[in-house]
Amino acid sequence: MANxxxxxxxxxxxxxxxxxxxxGGRTFAVYRSPDDKYYATDxxxxxEKVHLADGLVMDNIIECPKHNGRFDYxxxxxxxxxxxxxxxxxxxxxxNGKVFIDIG
Amino acid sequence: MAQPALDRRDYGLLGAEAEKxxxxxxxxxxxxxxxxPRKEMKELMKRSDxxxxxxxxxxxxxxxxxAGLAIFLWPxxxxxxxxxxxxxxxxxxxxxxxxxxxxxxxxRTQWMNSVVYQIASFMIMRNPTRWRWSHTRHHTDTLxxxxxxxxxxxxxxALFRVLLGFIxxxxxxxxMKTMVINAWGHVSAEEKTFIPETEWPKVILTAxxxxxxxxxxxxxxxxxxxWLPIVLVGLPRLxxxxxxxxxxxxxxxxxxxxxxxxxMNSRTVHINPISRFIYWNMNYHVEHHMFPMVPYYALPKLHxxxxxxxxxxxxxxxxxxxxxxPAWLRQLRGENYFLVRKLPDSAKPYRPELHGQTPAxxxxxx
Numbered sequence: 001m002a003n004x005x006x007x008x009x010x011x012x013x014x015x016x017x018x019x020x021x022x023x024g025g026r027t028f029a030v031y032r033s034p035d036d037k038y039y040a041t042d043x044x045x046x047x048e049k050v051h052l053a054d055g056l057v058m059d060n061i062i063e064c065p066k067h068n069g070r071f072d073y074x075x076x077x078x079x080x081x082x083x084x085x086x087x088x089x090x091x092x093x094x095x096n097g098k099v100f101i102d103i104g
Numbered sequence: 105m106a107q108p109a110l111d112r113r114d115y116g117l118l119g120a121e122a123e124k125x126x127x128x129x130x131x132x133x134x135x136x137x138x139x140x141p142r143k144e145m146k147e148l149m150k151r152s153d154x155x156x157x158x159x160x161x162x163x164x165x166x167x168x169x170x171a172g173l174a175i176f177l178w179p180x181x182x183x184x185x186x187x188x189x190x191x192x193x194x195x196x197x198x199x200x201x202x203x204x205x206x207x208x209x210x211x212r213t214q215w216m217n218s219v220v221y222q223i224a225s226f227m228i229m230r231n232p233t234r235w236r237w238s239h240t241r242h243h244t245d246t247l248x249x250x251x252x253x254x255x256x257x258x259x260x261x262a263l264f265r266v267l268l269g270f271i272x273x274x275x276x277x278x279x280m281k282t283m284v285i286n287a288w289g290h291v292s293a294e295e296k297t298f299i300p301e302t303e304w305p306k307v308i309l310t311a312x313x314x315x316x317x318x319x320x321x322x323x324x325x326x327x328x329x330x331w332l333p334i335v336l337v338g339l340p341r342l343x344x345x346x347x348x349x350x351x352x353x354x355x356x357x358x359x360x361x362x363x364x365x366x367x368m369n370s371r372t373v374h375i376n377p378i379s380r381f382i383y384w385n386m387n388y389h390v391e392h393h394m395f396p397m398v399p400y401y402a403l404p405k406l407h408x409x410x411x412x413x414x415x416x417x418x419x420x421x422x423x424x425x426x427x428x429x430p431a432w433l434r435q436l437r438g439e440n441y442f443l444v445r446k447l448p449d450s451a452k453p454y455r456p457e458l459h460g461q462t463p464a465x466x467x468x469x470x
Contacts, residue, residue, distance in 0.1 A: 017146070048132055048244060056149040056397055058212065065397050067240045068208045079214075081233070082240045084300060 004093070004100040007040070012099075018062060018073075020053035021101065028090065028101060029053050031073045033060060038092040039073050040101045046078065046085035113249055115258045117297045121250030125362070130248045136365040137394055138413040138452075148395070148402045148409075151212035155401040159381070160210075160220060163201070167193045171336055178332050187335065191344025192382060195272060198227040199348035200384035200400075206236050209399040210384075226314060228348075229279035229341050231286060233306040237299045243396055247361040247369040253298060257357055259440075261432045266353070272345030279341075286311035347382055351375070354424045355389045358431035358443045365454050366393040368445050372407065372417040373424050390414055413452060415445035 013032040021028045027043030029052040045064040054065040069083030076087035091102040173186035204210040205221035225232035245251035325333040370390045388403035434441040
């Protein structure tokens, strides 16, 4: 069942960047792609639980700041060692000038 | 002040120290970072293919030139001159290429990182899969005894082994032994502590490919009745190793272990431009450990931005060895001694209580 939660305003995130969003004891990473689309994944790297929001966004890739593990944030796919387990992704929508994430 | 006697510690990844480190909360812990605004960090982390392509072309181009000269001059002793340069590019410059491309930070285009990583791994004789995971652990648990598989000088220091490192003998021997064991289809118990099972087949496949390459090189030497193929492939890892050992020992040599602050266990050293090219700026080692996503060409800029929060850089290679060697000798005599990095007044203080030490014990160590 959908559970839409307001995460931020669209302008809170630069294009090709990421921010951290915490809710209900969980942490998420919310991305804005270079073509101004919004995506969300779990906030911690599946390798060693480091906050991805401190990492680097390059095109559709988020790189973990600790060991450079890479994920495709549009689908959560781990792109190679040391990131071997995919990230969970979440649906996003923009409504009334706000970015919402479906945390399920 | 008299130092307490040094306990002989178990640096093995399966030993008692590993358990103690886990119990003390030192495994995969939170490390100190200097605060930097996100915008500035993003600028520093930005990748560009240009600098790395330029440097890689210079590196490989020089290797071809020096190898060509050596072949031309062989078997005259004059061949030793180009071989000396070729050796450093093969047996030392590959250490930093292996390192930077392993992080994936040299090039923006990832396949370029992968290609250079594979080439450099072969020359430096580090199985690319095994060492990727080993280095990942080194960054998670830097200088944590029993957890970090890449501690170059342990306490008490095996100084003869360190000296042999300058000619790569033991490294190459260990690498060859491991290659044969891996090629046989076996991954050691220690390797299994940091390499996930899904990656073991890659370790074994690479070892087999390398074994074939070395066998072919030896076969060519036999067919030609000349040492030259071996002098150009494999042997440079020995006669050209000195520079990467010289610079590599400075990274953490003589400094504190079991602390969660890279300012205390890593060292930044000012070095000459040629060494910086060979070493790809890894002399900015505190900066690299604190922010491993920053590519080598942005490290000088990062250093300038956070130097207020770091110990003063060691001014030269000479100065670095002048402080490391006496520290190692004291450890060799059995003292539990290490070099304490002094932070400037502008820095956020080191907090020993976060690392299982009392402030009084840390002060006594000074």
